[in-house]
Amino acid sequence: MSGEATALADIELVISDVDGTLVRDDKSLSPKTIEAVKRLGAAGIGFTLISARPPSGLGGHIADLGLATPVGAFNGATVFEPDGTIVEAHHLGQETARGVASCFDGLDLPYWIFADGRWMTRTRAMPHVEQEIVAARQEPVVAEDLTPWLGRADKLQAVCDDPARLAEAERAVKARFSASATIAKSQTYYLDVTAPKTDKGHGVTELAKAFGIPLAAVAVAGDMPNDLSMFRVAGLAVAMGQAPDEVKAEADHVTTSNEADGLAAFIEALLAAKDERSRTG
The missing domain is CATH 3.40.50.1000 (HAD superfamily/HAD-like)
Known part of the structure; x- marks a missing residue:
């Protein structure tokens, strides 16, 4: 409020x-x-x-x-x-996107990139892919090398079911990129990084x-x-x-x-x- x-x-x-x-x-x-x-x-x-x-x-x-x-x-x-x-x-700056991706890689944390109206992942064999297909209403593009999309990313999204590891990633990314990105959890298992401000x-x-x-x-x-x-x-x-x-x-x-129609209530x-x-x- x-x-x-x-x-x-x-x-x-x-x-x-x-x-x-x-x-x-x-x-x-x-x-x-x-x-x-x-x-x-x-x-x-x-x-x-x-x-x-x-x-x-x-x-x-x-x-x-x-x-x-x-x-x-x-x-x-x-x-x-x-x-x-x-x-x-508004898109992430290329250097910021590269830095965030490097940070996630350094923590061995899988992540997705959303860019050009598409959703990119290194593999489908990871948690939450199937539910994201339903939510995003599109199939992911699977590519080992995600760097071609880092120059025009709408969002980088770390995916992890371990709250402690996701919290560690949030602290690490905020410590380096809080001035050049918006960083917040959108689900207990998703950490979103989008354009600043x-x-x-x-x-x-x-x-x-x-x-x-x-x-x-x-x-x-x-x-x-x-x-x-x-x-x-x-x-x-x-x-x-x-x-x-x-x-x-x-x-x-x-x-x-x-689940109990809280918005309707x-x-x-x-x-x-x-x-x-x-x-x-």
Whole structure:
């Protein structure tokens, strides 16, 4: 939140994270969430998405929800229209990308590169590839040498199920590249490295401008540390029930988990507050 939390009835725009927030663990949208988003629109309240995913991983949800306004990808480094038109895109500098890749290699930590609308990996035989195919809605390009894409990378993403090793990588990358990259965990097993000064706080700011709505009237919902930057700029921050304590600690409101339709529950509370105000004046 930025300063004192905005009252539910004063919210004019809701911006939601995707994985762990909008969708269930199997990456599907629940009918209850779809209906809640449609009710927001009917009430004249804006709704859009911001995600660590590439644009390819958001098109299906954009269609399912009937969105017609800009959406944020790569943790806010890319903003694009539902038809795929890029509004703005920020890439990692080549030297930074090379340095981060070298750091991951030095820690023997596998990583992916997202560039040119594609997803590159050295092997498919590693954790989370199959679920990323579902999330990104594309097959990976397998290449032993990933250096050709380091000069135009949208995101480098370390992949590791060992929290201690991922935390070590986060410390190492932040120590060297905090001035030239945005570094945050988007899942307990993903460490994202994107362009500098283009975190979700930046993305939410740009999306609010596109809607013509002040940040004080924006509610954001998320579940991971990469969502904290948008918590800090929005009028109201909502954490999902399964979010780690460090995320809940910076939220104004904690809803139920993504498996229990937590986003829909928050939207229903918002709409109820709007209805109550309209009745009582």
